[in-house]
Each structure stands twice: as C-alpha cells, then as structure tokens.
Amino acid sequence: MALPQMKAALTATRLDGLTLPASNGWGNAARESALARVREMGLPTRRDEYWKYTDPTSLTSVDAPEAALFHNDEGPLFDAVDRVKIVFVDGVFDEAASDDLSAEGVTIERLAVAMDADIHWAKDLYGVLEANGQSPVERPLAALNTALAQDGVIIHATGVASKPINLIYLHNDVASDVAIHNVVKVDEGASVTLLETGPAGARLSKGLEVDIAKGGAFHHVRAQGRDHERRAVTHCFARVASEATFKSFTLTANGVLTRNECVIDIVGDDAVAHVAGACVGDGKDFHHDDTVFITHDAVNCESRQVFKKVLRNGASGVFQGKILVKEGAQKTDGYQISQSLLLDDDSQFLAKPELEIYADDVACSHGSTSGAIDETALFYLRSRGVNHRDATNLLTLAFLAEALEEIEDEELAEDIRSRLENWLARHS
Amino acid sequence: MLEIKDLRVDLEEEEKSILKGVDLTIEPGTVHAIMGPNGSGKSTLSYVLSGKDGYEVTGGAATLDGEDLLDLEPEERAAAGLFLAFQYPVEIPGVGNMTFLRTAVNAQRKARGEEELSAGDFLKEVRAKAKTLKIDADMLKRPVNVGFSGGEKKRNEILQMAMLEPKMCILDETDSGLDVDAMKLVSEGVNALRSEGRAFLVITHYQRLLDHIKPDVVHIMADGKIIKSGGPELALEVENNGYADILAEVA
Ligand SMILES: Nc1ncnc2c1ncn2[C@@H]1O[C@H](COP(=O)(O)OP(=O)(O)OP(=O)(O)O)[C@@H](O)[C@H]1O
Numbered sequence: 001m002a003l004p005q006m007k008a009a010l011t012a013t014r015l016d017g018l019t020l021p022a023s024n025g026w027g028n029a030a031r032e033s034a035l036a037r038v039r040e041m042g043l044p045t046r047r048d049e050y051w052k053y054t055d056p057t058s059l060t061s062v063d064a065p066e067a068a069l070f071h072n073d074e075g076p077l078f079d080a081v082d083r084v085k086i087v088f089v090d091g092v093f094d095e096a097a098s099d100d101l102s103a104e105g106v107t108i109e110r111l112a113v114a115m116d117a118d119i120h121w122a123k124d125l126y127g128v129l130e131a132n133g134q135s136p137v138e139r140p141l142a143a144l145n146t147a148l149a150q151d152g153v154i155i156h157a158t159g160v161a162s163k164p165i166n167l168i169y170l171h172n173d174v175a176s177d178v179a180i181h182n183v184v185k186v187d188e189g190a191s192v193t194l195l196e197t198g199p200a201g202a203r204l205s206k207g208l209e210v211d212i213a214k215g216g217a218f219h220h221v222r223a224q225g226r227d228h229e230r231r232a233v234t235h236c237f238a239r240v241a242s243e244a245t246f247k248s249f250t251l252t253a254n255g256v257l258t259r260n261e262c263v264i265d266i267v268g269d270d271a272v273a274h275v276a277g278a279c280v281g282d283g284k285d286f287h288h289d290d291t292v293f294i295t296h297d298a299v300n301c302e303s304r305q306v307f308k309k310v311l312r313n314g315a316s317g318v319f320q321g322k323i324l325v326k327e328g329a330q331k332t333d334g335y336q337i338s339q340s341l342l343l344d345d346d347s348q349f350l351a352k353p354e355l356e357i358y359a360d361d362v363a364c365s366h367g368s369t370s371g372a373i374d375e376t377a378l379f380y381l382r383s384r385g386v387n388h389r390d391a392t393n394l395l396t397l398a399f400l401a402e403a404l405e406e407i408e409d410e411e412l413a414e415d416i417r418s419r420l421e422n423w424l425a426r427h428s
Numbered sequence: 429m430l431e432i433k434d435l436r437v438d439l440e441e442e443e444k445s446i447l448k449g450v451d452l453t454i455e456p457g458t459v460h461a462i463m464g465p466n467g468s469g470k471s472t473l474s475y476v477l478s479g480k481d482g483y484e485v486t487g488g489a490a491t492l493d494g495e496d497l498l499d500l501e502p503e504e505r506a507a508a509g510l511f512l513a514f515q516y517p518v519e520i521p522g523v524g525n526m527t528f529l530r531t532a533v534n535a536q537r538k539a540r541g542e543e544e545l546s547a548g549d550f551l552k553e554v555r556a557k558a559k560t561l562k563i564d565a566d567m568l569k570r571p572v573n574v575g576f577s578g579g580e581k582k583r584n585e586i587l588q589m590a591m592l593e594p595k596m597c598i599l600d601e602t603d604s605g606l607d608v609d610a611m612k613l614v615s616e617g618v619n620a621l622r623s624e625g626r627a628f629l630v631i632t633h634y635q636r637l638l639d640h641i642k643p644d645v646v647h648i649m650a651d652g653k654i655i656k657s658g659g660p661e662l663a664l665e666v667e668n669n670g671y672a673d674i675l676a677e678v679a
Pocket residue numbers: 439446464465466467468469470471472473482515
C-alpha cells in the first residue's frame with residue numbers, strides 16, 4: 001500500500017542518503033531488514049492516531065535539534081550500589097570509564113562487537129521482538145532504531161546475576177544524535193537487573209528487547225537524565241514466558257520531549273509484568289508521553305501499569321495504555337492506573353486508557369485521574385507546622401509513591417526517591 | 429493566653445455569617461470547654477483560629493500571647509504554639525504516620541530556631557508516647573489516618589499533640605467515636621499535658637469527657653456567639669436539660 005504523500009516525503013527525506021553503521025557479521029542484514037520495515041511503514045506524523053497527543057516532528061527530522069549541556073550537580077545515581085558500570089558518551093562506548101564487562105551469572109557483550117561475532121541467540125533476538133511488536137500498532141521509530149543503533153549491550157543471564165548492570169549514558173555534545181539498542185536474554189530461572197541512567201545525547205533513540213524464559217526475572221530501573229533540552233524516544237519490547245517476571249520503572253525529570261513505549265507480550269502461564277513511571281515536569285517546554293501495550297496470551301498472568309505525572313507551569317503529559325487479553329487468556333489480572341497531579345491551571349494531561357478483552361474470566365481495571373493538590377490534606381499538614389512548600393512537596397511525593405513502590409529493591413527505590421525530593425525542592 | 433474579641437466570621441463562598449461576635453479569654457493553666465447545639469459555630473471557631481481557608485474575618489481579633497493570630501499562616505500559628513485536634517482527622521495516603529510526625533516536629537523546632545530531633549531521640553519519644561495511648565507500631569507505619577478507625581484517628585490526634593507540645597490546645601469533639609476505655613486513655617493523655625504554661629479549649633457535646641478532663645470554665649455557644657459561661661455545673665445542666673432553658677433564658 002502506498003504511503004500518504006506527506007508520510008512518504010518525510011520518510012524519504014529522513015532515509016535518503018542515510019548510511020547504516022556497518023558490521024562484519026549478522027548486523028548488516030538485521031539493519032537492512034529493519035530499514036525495509038521503516039520504508040514500508042513510513043515515519044510517524046502528527047496525523048497518525050498513535051501520535052495524536054505527541055508531535056514526532058523533532059524525532060523524525062534529519063538533524064537532531066541541539067540540546068544545551070547540563071551540569072548535574074547531584075553526582076551519579078546509584079553511586080553506592082555495587083554494579084557493573086558501562087559508560088556511553090553521546091552513544092560512544094567509553095572503555096576507560098567502564099568496568100570490565102563481567103559479573104557472575106551473566107555474560108555481557110557490546111552490540112557493536114557482538115554483531116561481528118557468531119552469537120546465535122543475539123542474532124535471533126536483535127530486531128526480532130521489535131518486528132513482532134509492529135502489530136497491531138506500527139512503531140516505525142523502533143524499526144529505525146534497530147536500523148541505526150551504533151552500539152549498546154547484549155546481556156545474557158544464565159544464572160542469578162551477582163550485581164546489577166548499569167548503562168550510564170552521558171551527554172557531552174550539544175548536537176549528538178544517539179541510537180542505542182540493548183538486548184537481554186534471561187534463561188530459565190535466571191535473573192538480572194538492568195539500570196539505565198542519563199540522557200545519552202541531544203536526541204536519543206533507544207531500543208530494548210528482553211526475552212525472559214520460564215521462571216526468569218528481569219528488573220529494570222532507569223532515570224532519563226535532567227538535561228532540559230534533550231529529546232528521547234525509547235522502545236522496550238518484552239516477551240515473558242511462564243512463571244517469569246518483568247518489572248520496569250522509569251523516572252523522567254525534565255527534557256523537552258520524551259516518548260517511552262513499552263510493548264509486553266505475556267506468552268506463558270503464571271507470569272507477571274509490571275511497568276511503571278514517575279515523571280516530573282516544569283514549564284511549557286516539557287512534554288512526556290508514556291505509551292504502553294500489554295498483551296495477555298496465557299492463563300493466570302498479572303500485569304500492572306502504574307504511571308504518575310507531576311506537571312507544573314504549563315507542562316504536558318500523555319498516557320496511552322492498552323491491555324489486550326486474547327482469547328483463552330483466562331484468569332488474567334490486569335491493572336492500569338495513570339494519574340497526573342497538576343500543580344497549576346496551565347498544565348495538562350491527556351490519557352487514553354484502553355481495554356480489549358476476548359476472554360470471559362478476567363479481572364481488569366483501569367483508572368485515570370487528573371487533579372490538584374488536596375487542599376484539606378495541605379491544611380492538615382500546615383496546621384501541624386509544616387510550611388506550605390514542604391507540605392506541598394510531601395503530598396507530591398505521596399502522590400508518586402504508588403509508582404515508586406514498583407521498584408522492588410529498596411536501595412534503588414531510595415535513590416530514586418531522593419532524586420525526586422531534590423527535584424521538588426528545586427522546583428518549588 | 430488566648431484572647432478572642434468580638435470575632436465575626438463569614439463564609440467566603442456564600443453570604444452567610446457563622447460567627448457573630450465571639451468573646452473568649454483563656455488564661456494559661458486553665459481548661460475551658462465549649463458546648464453548644466450542632467451548627468452553632470464551634471468547629472468554625474477552631475478552624476478560623478488555626479487558619480483554614482474559606483472563611484472571611486469581618487471583625488474582631490484573636491491573639492495568642494499578644495500575637496495577632498489572624499495575620500499568620502497556619503504553620504506560623506502552629507509554631508506559635510496553637511494546636512487543633514480535628515473533629516474529622518484527615519487521611520493522607522502515601523505519607524507514613526511516622527514521617528508525618530517527624531516532619532511536623534522538626535518543622536516546628538526549626539521555625540522556633542531549635543535544633544531538629546535526631547532520628548533516634550525522635551523514635552524513642554514517639555514510641556513512649558504512642559504506648560501510653562495504645563497506638564501500636566503498625567499504626568505508626570501506616571499512612572496518616574488511612575484505614576484508621578474513628579477512635580484510632582482521635583488517639584492519633586492526641587499523639588500529635590503530645591509530640592508537638594503546643595501551649596494552646598483546641599480539641600474539637602475528640603471524644604466522639606471513642607469507646608469508654610479509649611476515652612480514658614485520651615483523657616489521661618490530655619491530663620498528662622496539663623501544666624501551668626498550657627491551656628485547653630475542649631469542644632464537646634457530652635459531660636462524660638468533662639468528668640475526665642475537669643474544666644475550669646464552661647461556655648455555651650449558640651448561633652455564632654457565646655451566650656453563657658459558668659463553672660463545670662453548666663455542663664451538667666446541659667447534660668440534664670439540653671439547651672432549651674439556656675436558649676430561652678438569653679432570648
Ligand atoms: N465551608 C462551609 N460551607 C457551608 N457552610 C458551612 C461551612 N463551614 C461551616 N458552615 C456552616 O456553618 C455553621 C457552623 O458550622 P460548624 O461546623 O462550625 O458547627 P459546629 O458547632 O461545630 O457543629 P457540630 O456540633 O455539629 O460539630 C453550620 O451551619 C455549617 O453548615
């Protein structure tokens with residue numbers, strides 16, 4: 001089918017003259033086929049239903065809009081956590097700043113290296129979950145990421161990983177246009193925690209594919225950096241087998257544009273998938289979009305989507321979340337909540353929660369609210385001597401608490417909470 | 429300590445006056461009680477004194493140790509030593525009771541230029557005070573008032589008061605919802621705080637509470653005014669005869 005003219009023109013402009021990163025192995029074919037998917041689908045425009053609330057223009061332009069460098073005075077996140085640090089500066093691996101790519105229970109390889117090697121499982125995953133995730137909704141920017149990713153990591157958990165792996169994404173070039181793609185394979189009964197921190201570049205395109213085998217567990221905590229002018233479009237594709245666990249939490253503070261898509265296929269019985277996000281934005285330049293699609297295709301599985309946004313001074317937030325329960329996916333327990341706390345009248349939150357259910361014995365609930373600070377609670381706190389500002393911040397943190405509770409590890413949760421506390425203190 | 433002179437208050441949203449000239453002077457070391465029919469303005473008086481939004485003071489004054497209360501923010505009034513035990517304590521999901529207490533205690537200490545309590549000292553003090561009010565560790569951990577029974581909420585108010593050690597304590601129907609044993613606990617909690625430098629204003633409908641917390645003065649409020657004041661015997665009269673006689677007497 002021919003693309004609409006505007007889309008065709010946009011896609012041609014972006015792709016013509018583009019050179020894909022080259023590899024000496026299976027990488028070339030994977031990239032070429034991803035590029036073919038992009039050509040077929042065309043890049044998104046504001047006219048697409050899926051991009052109704054978020055303007056993709058700056059994500060599809062040939063050049064990345066610049067983003068001023070930001071001096072983060074808080075020091076590295078998760079600093080006290082014993083972890084494997086892997087540093088990318090504007091998308092380029094920094095060997096000197098990184099730890100050895102090793103930990104017990106897990107093998108780690110750089111994508112750029114793995115593409116040249118004969119690593120079967122990586123070849124069988126790279127771009128495969130992404131390609132599967134192109135229906136029923138097209139995600140052309142994810143395919144573009146698969147085509148363009150210059151680096152990233154390939155993680156294979158064969159046992160219980162002895163420590164978390166922390167991908168640290170630094171931003172040092174005002175015009176950097178970064179494409180990173182990570183692949184995680186979790187074997188039967190194995191487990192690993194992936195931490196991702198930092199903005200990565202002026203414009204980031206990031207892909208993550210996670211394949212969890214029976215009884216495996218994947219935990220993911222990420223913080224997208226505080227750079228005010230950065231842009232990011234990220235996709236996470238997960239396939240969750242029986243009795244497996246997938247849990248992902250994202251903290252977003254600042255950034256002009258963020259679109260985080262998460263596509264989860266629950267394919268085995270008794271599995272669990274949670275995806276959560278806490279987002280804080282200040283100013284009319286802030287726009288954050290969480291787009292989630294969870295498919296239940298197995299019996300007795302649980303999924304949770306918990307998204308909380310604090311918006312002020314004209315900031316805007318979007319949530320598009322879907323639970324699809326396929327025929328036969330009985331005893332599904334699906335929960336979805338998306339809420340925004342609007343700290344003034346100028347900020348706005350748009351939510352599009354969707355349920356599509358083809359099984360009869362399921363419990364799915366979804367809720368979406370948008371509201372201001374609870375004045376009664378505020379007065380109660382003030383009457384106890386807590387000043388207006390501190391009381392507001394305390395209530396704001398309380399509002400975010402349900403999302404933070406999705407982080408299982410207390411130490412990680414505490415680090416995220418303190419970042420939020422600091423943000424609130426700076427922005428009130 | 430607390431001096432209220434001809435206080436007149438309207439609702440902000442609608443044309444309605446609630447307090448129509450309240451006069452009340454409370455000396456340090458004393459316990460005053462206010463009784464009065466439903467809707468007479470007792471809670472409104474307590475809210476206006478603590479600085480709740482939604483009311484417009486159209487006349488009169490209220491001072492705490494000479495300081496104009498009505499000019500202060502609610503948190504400043506708290507720091508000045510005013511405390512209100514709410515008729516309907518507020519639930520705050522997501523804020524742990526302990527965090528709430530520590531934040532409040534330290535905020536007031538800071539406002540008064542005192543040092544914050546160390547985590548250890550604070551914990552010791554809370555545990556001791558909670559124990560006397562039969563508030564268990566679980567209630568301290570749970571979000572503020574969320575899922576608390578009516579009586580638990582009231583005990584939690586008294587715990588806050590005990591921790592904050594205010595000098596002017598207003599108790600708005602703290603007895604309602606309390607079982608007989610809890611009433612004793614709460615009264616003991618209040619009596620333990622009675623001291624020369626501290627005063628209480630106890631709003632209640634029932635003589636029973638005043639058996640435990642012996643008032644020095646009892647006031648009757650009706651239609652936004654204090655229409656009669658007397659000794660503890662006034663409460664007994666209300667208990668036995670209701671308000672009809674008193675209302676008729678002043679009409
Ligand atoms: N925010 C408000 N909006 C509308 N009416 C109000 C408001 N606050 C108080 N009132 C009215 O003011 C009057 C006094 O109320 P208040 O709560 O002070 O009475 P009270 O003496 O405490 O009664 P009770 O014994 O039932 O607790 C009532 O008629 C009440 O309906």
